[in-house]
Amino acid sequence: MPDRAAPAGSPRWLPAGRLEALDARPILPVLVEGRPLILVRDGGRIFAAERACPHEGADLARGRCSEGRLLCPHHLAWFRLEDGAVSPGWSFRPLRTYPVRTLGGVIEVDLGRAGSAP
Numbered sequence: 001m002p003d004r005a006a007p008a009g010s011p012r013w014l015p016a017g018r019l020e021a022l023d024a025r026p027i028l029p030v031l032v033e034g035r036p037l038i039l040v041r042d043g044g045r046i047f048a049a050e051r052a053c054p055h056e057g058a059d060l061a062r063g064r065c066s067e068g069r070l071l072c073p074h075h076l077a078w079f080r081l082e083d084g085a086v087s088p089g090w091s092f093r094p095l096r097t098y099p100v101r102t103l104g105g106v107i108e109v110d111l112g113r114a115g116s117a118p
Contacts, residue, residue, distance in 0.1 A: 013101065013108040016048060020105065027070075029061040032109055037098070039107055040065050040081060047081040048098040048109045055092045070095070 017030045022041040029051055030037050036051040042065050049070070053060055058074030065071070069078040069087075078087045084095035099110040 010112075011099070011110045012112045013110055016100075016107045016109040018105055019046075019102055019107055022046065022107075026065055027061050027063060029059075032111060035111065037109065039100075039109075040070060042066075042068055042081060045081075046100050046102065046107060048100045048107075049079070049081065049084065050096040053077075054086075054095060055090065060095075 014032050016032045016037065017028060017039050021028050022039060026041045028039045030039055037048055038051045038061050040047045040049065045068075049060070051060055052058070053072045053074060055072070055075055055077065058072050060070060060072060060079075062073040063071050064073075065081070068081050070081055071078045077090045079085065079095040081097065084097040086092060086094055099113050101108050101110075
């Protein structure tokens, strides 16, 4: 049987959810290969990010999204969905974001390239 592993550094797209699931709620918690993530619809774009806030682990699935930013429900800092950058005044690391694509109504995430949404 041929080896189907992608070469190092190659995208490894994994199914994360159905596009229509974001119709009912703009922030959807998902589990991809045991990793808790959120899928976020902001306008016409879809983003994927880690689910726990890097500050104190708050559940970002309970946050709000507006104008390309995700608001943490615990301490009210926001994260830019494009690259995970945290709002000014906070000294913790950026939110991990992941590249996303949709194929046939399925949202796929590339876990191998954290930190850079397309």
